[in-house]
Amino acid sequence: MQIEMKNISKSFGPNKVLRDVDFSIHAGEVHALMGENGAGKSTLMNILTGLLDFDGGHILVDGKETRFKNALDAEHHGIAFIHQEMNNFSEMSVVENMFLNREIKKGFGMLDMKEMKKQAREALKRLGADISVEIPVGSLSVGRQQMVEIAKSLMNKTQVLIMDEPTAALTETEIEKLFDIIRSLKKQNVAIIYISHRMEEIFQISDRLTVMRDGLSVNTYKTEDTDVKQIVHDMVGRDMGDFYPDRNPKFGETYLKAEGLTSNGVFKDVSFEVHSGEVLAFSGLMGAGRTEIMRSIFGIDKLDSGKVWVKGKEVHITSPEHAIQNNIGFVTENRKDEGLILDASLSDNIDLPSIDGFVKKGFIDKKADRDFVDMLMKRLGVKAQSAKDPASSLSGGNQQKVVLAKWVGSGAQILILDEPTRGVDVGAKREIYDLMNELTDRGTAIIMVSSDLDEVLGFSDNIAVVYEGKIQGEIATKDATQDKVMTLATGGQLDE
Amino acid sequence: MGEFYTKLGPLTALVVLVILVSVLNSAFLNVNNLMNLLQQVSVNALIAFGMQFVILTAGIDLSVGSILALSGAFAAQMILMGMPPLLAFLVGMISGAIFGAFNGLLIAYGKAAPFIVTLATMSVFRGATYVLTNGNPITGPKMNNSLSFQFIGQGYLFGVPFQVYIMIVLYALAYMLLHKTTFGRKTYALGGNEKAAFVAGVNTKRLQILIYTIAGFLAAVAGMILTSQLASAQPDAGTGYEMDAIAAVVLGGTSLAGGKGKMFGTLVGALIIGVLNNGMNLLGISSFYQQIVKGIVILIAVLLDRKQSQN
Amino acid sequence: MGEFYTKLGPLTALVVLVILVSVLNSAFLNVNNLMNLLQQVSVNALIAFGMQFVILTAGIDLSVGSILALSGAFAAQMILMGMPPLLAFLVGMISGAIFGAFNGLLIAYGKAAPFIVTLATMSVFRGATYVLTNGNPITGPKMNNSLSFQFIGQGYLFGVPFQVYIMIVLYALAYMLLHKTTFGRKTYALGGNEKAAFVAGVNTKRLQILIYTIAGFLAAVAGMILTSQLASAQPDAGTGYEMDAIAAVVLGGTSLAGGKGKMFGTLVGALIIGVLNNGMNLLGISSFYQQIVKGIVILIAVLLDRKQSQN
Amino acid sequence: ASVGNNKSDSKVTKKAAKNVKIGVSLSTLSNPFFVNVKKGIDAEAKKNDSKVETFDAQNDSSKQNNQVQDLITKKVDVIIINPVDSDAIVPAVKKANQAGIPVIACDRGSNGGKVMTTVASDNVKAGKMAAQFLEDQLGSNAKVAELEGTPGADAAVQRGKGFNNEIKGNLDLVTKQSANFDRAKGLNTMQNILQAHSDIKGVFAQNDEMALGAVKAIKDQDIKIVSIDGTPDGMAAVKSGQIDAIVAQQPKTEGKLAVEAAYKYYQGKKVDKTIASPIHLVKADDTK
Ligand SMILES: Nc1ncnc2c1ncn2[C@@H]1O[C@H](COP(=O)(O)OP(=O)(O)OP(=O)(O)O)[C@@H](O)[C@H]1O
Numbered sequence A: 001m002q003i004e005m006k007n008i009s010k011s012f013g014p015n016k017v018l019r020d021v022d023f024s025i026h027a028g029e030v031h032a033l034m035g036e037n038g039a040g041k042s043t044l045m046n047i048l049t050g051l052l053d054f055d056g057g058h059i060l061v062d063g064k065e066t067r068f069k070n071a072l073d074a075e076h077h078g079i080a081f082i083h084q085e086m087n088n089f090s091e092m093s094v095v096e097n098m099f100l101n102r103e104i105k106k107g108f109g110m111l112d113m114k115e116m117k118k119q120a121r122e123a124l125k126r127l128g129a130d131i132s133v134e135i136p137v138g139s140l141s142v143g144r145q146q147m148v149e150i151a152k153s154l155m156n157k158t159q160v161l162i163m164d165e166p167t168a169a170l171t172e173t174e175i176e177k178l179f180d181i182i183r184s185l186k187k188q189n190v191a192i193i194y195i196s197h198r199m200e201e202i203f204q205i206s207d208r209l210t211v212m213r214d215g216l217s218v219n220t221y222k223t224e225d226t227d228v229k230q231i232v233h234d235m236v237g238r239d240m241g242d243f244y245p246d247r248n249p250k251f252g253e254t255y256l257k258a259e260g261l262t263s264n265g266v267f268k269d270v271s272f273e274v275h276s277g278e279v280l281a282f283s284g285l286m287g288a289g290r291t292e293i294m295r296s297i298f299g300i301d302k303l304d305s306g307k308v309w310v311k312g313k314e315v316h317i318t319s320p321e322h323a324i325q326n327n328i329g330f331v332t333e334n335r336k337d338e339g340l341i342l343d344a345s346l347s348d349n350i351d352l353p354s355i356d357g358f359v360k361k362g363f364i365d366k367k368a369d370r371d372f373v374d375m376l377m378k379r380l381g382v383k384a385q386s387a388k389d390p391a392s393s394l395s396g397g398n399q400q401k402v403v404l405a406k407w408v409g410s411g412a413q414i415l416i417l418d419e420p421t422r423g424v425d426v427g428a429k430r431e432i433y434d435l436m437n438e439l440t441d442r443g444t445a446i447i448m449v450s451s452d453l454d455e456v457l458g459f460s461d462n463i464a465v466v467y468e469g470k471i472q473g474e475i476a477t478k479d480a481t482q483d484k485v486m487t488l489a490t491g492g493q494l495d496e
Numbered sequence B, C: 001m002g003e004f005y006t007k008l009g010p011l012t013a014l015v016v017l018v019i020l021v022s023v024l025n026s027a028f029l030n031v032n033n034l035m036n037l038l039q040q041v042s043v044n045a046l047i048a049f050g051m052q053f054v055i056l057t058a059g060i061d062l063s064v065g066s067i068l069a070l071s072g073a074f075a076a077q078m079i080l081m082g083m084p085p086l087l088a089f090l091v092g093m094i095s096g097a098i099f100g101a102f103n104g105l106l107i108a109y110g111k112a113a114p115f116i117v118t119l120a121t122m123s124v125f126r127g128a129t130y131v132l133t134n135g136n137p138i139t140g141p142k143m144n145n146s147l148s149f150q151f152i153g154q155g156y157l158f159g160v161p162f163q164v165y166i167m168i169v170l171y172a173l174a175y176m177l178l179h180k181t182t183f184g185r186k187t188y189a190l191g192g193n194e195k196a197a198f199v200a201g202v203n204t205k206r207l208q209i210l211i212y213t214i215a216g217f218l219a220a221v222a223g224m225i226l227t228s229q230l231a232s233a234q235p236d237a238g239t240g241y242e243m244d245a246i247a248a249v250v251l252g253g254t255s256l257a258g259g260k261g262k263m264f265g266t267l268v269g270a271l272i273i274g275v276l277n278n279g280m281n282l283l284g285i286s287s288f289y290q291q292i293v294k295g296i297v298i299l300i301a302v303l304l305d306r307k308q309s310q311n
Numbered sequence D: 001a002s003v004g005n006n007k008s009d010s011k012v013t014k015k016a017a018k019n020v021k022i023g024v025s026l027s028t029l030s031n032p033f034f035v036n037v038k039k040g041i042d043a044e045a046k047k048n049d050s051k052v053e054t055f056d057a058q059n060d061s062s063k064q065n066n067q068v069q070d071l072i073t074k075k076v077d078v079i080i081i082n083p084v085d086s087d088a089i090v091p092a093v094k095k096a097n098q099a100g101i102p103v104i105a106c107d108r109g110s111n112g113g114k115v116m117t118t119v120a121s122d123n124v125k126a127g128k129m130a131a132q133f134l135e136d137q138l139g140s141n142a143k144v145a146e147l148e149g150t151p152g153a154d155a156a157v158q159r160g161k162g163f164n165n166e167i168k169g170n171l172d173l174v175t176k177q178s179a180n181f182d183r184a185k186g187l188n189t190m191q192n193i194l195q196a197h198s199d200i201k202g203v204f205a206q207n208d209e210m211a212l213g214a215v216k217a218i219k220d221q222d223i224k225i226v227s228i229d230g231t232p233d234g235m236a237a238v239k240s241g242q243i244d245a246i247v248a249q250q251p252k253t254e255g256k257l258a259v260e261a262a263y264k265y266y267q268g269k270k271v272d273k274t275i276a277s278p279i280h281l282v283k284a285d286d287t288k
């Protein structure tokens, strides 16, 4: 199958998000779509698959002008779409999710559960994902949910597969599996559109790539004819130096110390400390329990045992409110569920943890509040028309920046960042690292949970590696290598 | 715990209640009383089966009581005008389905909240019932003397009230529809995540309309039974029944937030309410205290079914 | 459109209704009638102010009518026992706040759905009222002859019923609380996304309890007014008032899904319902048709306020 | 449908009053009138040491049927039914007939089945008496308004019928509006009616509660007001001259008469088919 999109344009109200975009894909190729946050990548794909209307332009499928009525219509034509934002039914089981609205039936319209389970298991097995098909999908970690989405799209006879940041929540092992599958699909003449902010992946897997900026398609290259520098230039409109800025940390006193943290069945005996000015990275495989550890420290989940000290004083944190009072901030990994109030304005999202600080004579000081929000939005480069826009109208990456802004603004001295750059473009990533540098220079202690090994190695001072709910080892970043971290992450030991 | 309750909790609550009542008054276990109980439960259960679909989509239908009355009055009117009772019942049930579809249309295309739409139509349908009946109960010799008319709500088959069979058959149908067909799957999907359901290609509008149609239809079936049982159509029949139906659904472990719950639970929920009413009567609890006891039992049962929490 | 309605829609609807009624019957614009109207609106408006907070958190409170009755009966009982009326009213209002806090506790710590919790406590509080009053209105010379007792609900100040001042003052307080304080901001956050609010440090449990306490308190204030106005506490006072209050909130553009809406809208919503009732009486519409008209007006008003849609 | 093998009166096994177990199903207990019927029943039963079991049907015919079934299950000796609706109660009465339990209808009759006796105060007649009072006071063609009870409720229908039939050609009924038998609604509705019709001379409220509300709206205007029931609050208002007249029914007497009929039956005596509970007009002037 061959698809050509020509001169596509689209506006949301006064906001022109696509301007005469050209894009094409043919059978058996992997075409990467790149671009900064809000460039219009997801929108373009939503248009292709009939989820959004467009204002102008043409879509040609095998040379024939086509406009899909809806997602199902596109799917019937062999186009599958793995969405950037998880669109699943958390209360329903994995198999129910995978077959929703495409159920297999026996006679009399009755569902054939046995067959569906069989096929679901097969699809998951191809990905090497060890996930029970009967448990509710909402009980899985974000990464596993993503695996389910991928497995689902592999079940159908697909001719075009669109993946919108499929690896944002995956770790190396799963990514390798995914790439194997992509390669085999390619052999079966499937066309794949691959959207990602992870530069190294693009060069590993794609045949061609198109760069978008500000709603324009800037350039299309053969992957072998271009390089990272060129792409980054196209994306951000200027040259960029290193992805990761240098770290020149000055460690101060111990800000957070944990000893013997245990939550039965999830993690046990976790001890570590992080100092003023330090970036401590938490690495590990998917489902290792890193998120759970952080949630317990922040008072969202209960600890069964263990002690926590903040600046040398023992604390018993029982709620996020309490954690915030102890100067801790937490950027959660699931921004839609726990990070943002999607229907509320950017400003109402950003000032929420700090709002009690803006009270004058019992009332909110509107002006101070507004200045505060403006300052943070500028500082983080949130791309939006106005602070009054609802958070839901931002692109994924910009939503992430809003969550960061919220916690940076809270003035936390201990900042826990769970996958802080998930879905963030290279330019913005660099801005976030710069911001983290600035924060640590001012003495903030940062815990960065990240599944992106490059990031862990590129921007941290120490690395704690979690394996099956315990800390398998801690290494200084300057001594760390990919191999060493992976050895620990898979349960091995480093021989000194 | 929540998971456990959804599966077994309501049943446990029912069993405890049954044991309690029968220990306090042995007349409860009397076959005759059990038949009465089932008969008393059937009207609420039928409405609750429809309500279950609605609530699973995170909706609500407050108009069922009024639909019951309006379709009952409608059927009774037809009978007085000489239509054969069974045909009139059919017409009544179809009219109920149409009223339900009207709710569904307003909700799906008007994009207004189900609560307020059905609050408004509750008032409209009730008013229409008063206009139709002129405020008087509809009755007459054509109803009092027709055996086929009376059988639905007053007849017995092998010692079991006929309406109990209706309840059982409709339970089976509702169960299959919800748990064994794609229609049921889509219902859960719509309630679990409307946007995702839409993205997955579910025709959410049509689904909503169908579901409110079912709720209207089942309320009308209950209306036919009631009309036959009382041999008259009351203009204020069914007032407040929506609350009992909602209570049955929620007691059965279905979440008002949509997307979660089982049809069996709703049947059990209806039985709990029935046993409660019947039991309190048998135990001779004063009517003032009955309201207090009923509220407390609902509270206890529902506290066991804590919503899956934030942490 | 939705955005527009939230800001101006309810007001437009109110203006249209006022013009319509005054064209059809000029007595409507009579100062006397307008005073009556405001007085008639005040009870529902007070309850609706509290309901607004509850609904903004995506909750609902069905027990307000019962709280109104129970706290009213309580205060009347106190007066008969010799307590000075103003003190008795204070006790009554505090009791209402306590009943509300009880709802809040069950919802926050019991983690049960507000709909079912307050459905149950509605029954409990009503039953308690019957027990307390023994089913009879509470009245007596101590109530009939006390000026301070009667002033609250029957007095006038500069030609305006005193209870209208109460409504205005409490509106101002509710407005400030919702729109000018962190309490209000947290209320919106809780309704917008409970988990996110919790993670951002909002003490969601305490907030919920406080909000249901406010709802209970305001219902009790309405109860005091009604008791004073009628110079007696009715055991069935306030039956069905919860629906009018919810309708006022929703007509005012507040979303039942929580997180969205303005206090001003709720005031306008209460006025719409008041004008509707008052207007239909003035126009002499038959009570059968009144229900139909009321339902249709609510439908029209609410269809303008389509929920912000999925795509 | 057949009525079943009910015992004939001659074969009654006699019972002492204290052994007569009385089951009662009242249409509602959120109306003082029926609370007083209950009081009458309870007082008479207590005097004779018999057991009483009372249910409140909350104005729901179907609920009432269920409750009668439950009373049958409990094997009471007599069931006093105050029907929500005279037609809808028929199947329940028939069930009691089948079980051989005698039924006494109270305040409203049953339009079918076999009832031992009906104790009632006549609502149609009460409406008529109220109308006659206004006619006496106001002369012909005076403008009057009517406050109706809950639409469709039996008392509302009967009382309205009596009133409206009587005033035809005698009084000018300018409006009738429902106030749901509720005092607060009575106040609001009366206020509104007065705005639209400032020239009315009389008001008929279908129950005391609405009249008590209307009184607050009328204040000191010269408007005659009459209602039906005779609740303690209502009677006090007549005494103080706020309400001009009440067609007083005697709920306590009604309850007492019903219980007496049950005792009579179990003494083997003959019980009349209908027992009239007295109603009479109480005027403000009478009480002075
Ligand atoms: N429903 C919507 N309403 C209004 N604006 C929208 C909507 N959806 C997207 N936009 C805007 O369209 C632009 C493009 O968004 P899109 O999601 O396509 O970006 P993207 O390239 O996928 O970014 P990211 O890499 O962050 O996912 C953004 O400015 C975004 O704010």
Ligand SMILES: Nc1ncnc2c1ncn2[C@@H]1O[C@H](COP(=O)(O)OP(=O)(O)OP(=O)(O)O)[C@@H](O)[C@H]1O
Binding pocket: A130, A131, A132, A139, A140, A141, A142, A143, A144, A169, A284, A285, A286, A287, A288, A289, A290, A291, A292, A293, A333, A451
């Ligand atoms: N085999 C499994 N099947 C289902 N769920 C699992 C499995 N293993 C782990 N989980 C779930 O994964 C979660 C633990 O992963 P958590 O998110 O804490 O880890 P993480 O190291 O942060 O990984 P991620 O990068 O995916 O967030 C828990 O919610 C747990 O229930």
Ligand SMILES: [Mg+2]
Binding pocket: A041, A042, A043, A084, A164, A395, A396
């Ligand atoms: Mg995107």
Ligand SMILES: [Mg+2]
Binding pocket: A290, A291, A333, A418, A449
């Ligand atoms: Mg994680």
